[in-house]
Amino acid sequence: MKNFVLLLLLLPATLAYSQKAKKKNNRNTNTGSFYVKTTDSLPFLNYGLGTDRLGGAKMTFLDSNVILKVVDSFGTQYKVQLSGNHNAWIEKANVARTNWAFNPPYLSGSWTTRGDSLYDYLFISLPAKIPYRSRMDVNPSRIVIDLFGVVSNTNWITQLKSTKEIKNVWYNQEEDDMMRVYIELNHDLHWGYKIYYDTLNRLTVLVKRQPASLRLRDLKIAVDAGHGGDQPGASGIRTAAKEKDYTLLFAKELQSALEVRGAHVVMTRDRDTTLTMFERISHLYQEQPNLLVSIHFNSSSKESVQGVSTYYRYVGFRPLSQAILNQMLTLGLNNYGNIGNFNFSLNGPTAFPNCLVEVAFLSNPEDEQKIIDPVFRKNVAEKIVAGIEDFLIQAEKNQ
Numbered sequence: 001m002k003n004f005v006l007l008l009l010l011l012p013a014t015l016a017y018s019q020k021a022k023k024k025n026n027r028n029t030n031t032g033s034f035y036v037k038t039t040d041s042l043p044f045l046n047y048g049l050g051t052d053r054l055g056g057a058k059m060t061f062l063d064s065n066v067i068l069k070v071v072d073s074f075g076t077q078y079k080v081q082l083s084g085n086h087n088a089w090i091e092k093a094n095v096a097r098t099n100w101a102f103n104p105p106y107l108s109g110s111w112t113t114r115g116d117s118l119y120d121y122l123f124i125s126l127p128a129k130i131p132y133r134s135r136m137d138v139n140p141s142r143i144v145i146d147l148f149g150v151v152s153n154t155n156w157i158t159q160l161k162s163t164k165e166i167k168n169v170w171y172n173q174e175e176d177d178m179m180r181v182y183i184e185l186n187h188d189l190h191w192g193y194k195i196y197y198d199t200l201n202r203l204t205v206l207v208k209r210q211p212a213s214l215r216l217r218d219l220k221i222a223v224d225a226g227h228g229g230d231q232p233g234a235s236g237i238r239t240a241a242k243e244k245d246y247t248l249l250f251a252k253e254l255q256s257a258l259e260v261r262g263a264h265v266v267m268t269r270d271r272d273t274t275l276t277m278f279e280r281i282s283h284l285y286q287e288q289p290n291l292l293v294s295i296h297f298n299s300s301s302k303e304s305v306q307g308v309s310t311y312y313r314y315v316g317f318r319p320l321s322q323a324i325l326n327q328m329l330t331l332g333l334n335n336y337g338n339i340g341n342f343n344f345s346l347n348g349p350t351a352f353p354n355c356l357v358e359v360a361f362l363s364n365p366e367d368e369q370k371i372i373d374p375v376f377r378k379n380v381a382e383k384i385v386a387g388i389e390d391f392l393i394q395a396e397k398n399q
């Protein structure tokens with residue numbers, strides 16, 4: 001990863017970009033709106049046109065074939081109107097034109113919650129694949145979903161006893177054309193969820209349960225080695241160490257440390273190969289791990305900057321990143337921080353708790369010496385495992 005000083009330097013350019021965008025919006029607003037639908041490319045909505053080296057702040061990922069109303073255009077993005085009060089932006093590459101002809105608001109129908117042998121579900125009947133966004137609340141733990149362009153005609157909510165994680169569901173008609181769905185969870189920690197439209201076109205929220213057994217040998221852990229192939233990542237300041245080589249070495253060490261304890265480990269890559277973020281995430285969605293750890297090394301233009309940091313996007317997944325950081329700090333590394341709302345792609349999935357670990361700085365001579373030391377590599381693997389175990393103990397207490 002590159003440093004954050006660079007981000008600050010880029011900020012004025014970003015502001016200028018949004019100013020320009022604003023002017024353009026004023027000129028184009030309300031002219032020639034049309035409908036598009038999302039394609040099968042992990043489409044996501046951005047809040048605005050702001051950007052940094054990892055892209056703009058994301059509002060939500062969407063399923064494919066979700067209908068969106070385009071009201072403006074700027075550069076590679078469309079501005080879409082979600083409801084009377086809400087707009088967002090989406091990459092033009094993530095949508096295709098459609099001749100959809102039904103204007104919102106749409107009426108919501110009945111709801112059902114039920115569980116099968118693996119997961120809990122909430123099904124909501126809707127007449128169209130409308131856009132949504134979600135968030136994770138903590139204390140109390142719940143999933144909150146906004147349904148845009150929807151007016152309630154929900155007069156029937158069936159809650160079946162087969163659910164194990166969903167404690168309760170209800171809604172508020174938050175605005176005239178925006179329905180807010182609440183899913184209260186049984187456990188304090190979030191284990192992930194997925195929102196999609198099922199084969200009956202119902203909006204479906206698949207809710208992951210806290211695993212019945214929280215022993216490592218009963219869990220599937222995904223380990224991601226950052227970069228690879230023609231994406232070398234950062235490089236060492238004194239040596240020719242490439243980030244992609246060391247992420248793989250550390251990931252394999254972590255794999256061994258987890259497997260010794262009986263965990264089932266899934267690697268996004270186990271050799272020097274080029275993988276897009278789309279490929280990594282698609283692979284992870286197929287594997288459905290209980291949690292994910294991604295390994296990177298940091299880099300700064302300031303040689304003195306050093307230390308370990310862990311990253312999360314959703315506050316519901318913060319506990320894993322805190323537990324891993326706390327253990328990593330016992331190695332005597334500088335504390336570079338626990339960073340939230342981070343824009344890293346593998347912090348994006350809501351489907352499983354995930355944590356990015358930036359082990360240390362390749363641009364700092366002291367950190368670099370540690371990174372190339374095989375003993376340090378072993379110690380880091382042990383500490384990440386200990387962090388995961390602390391997280392599991394925390395979950396156990398919340399049974």
Ligand SMILES: [Zn+2]
Nearest residue numbers: 001226233296
């Ligand atoms: Zn990196």
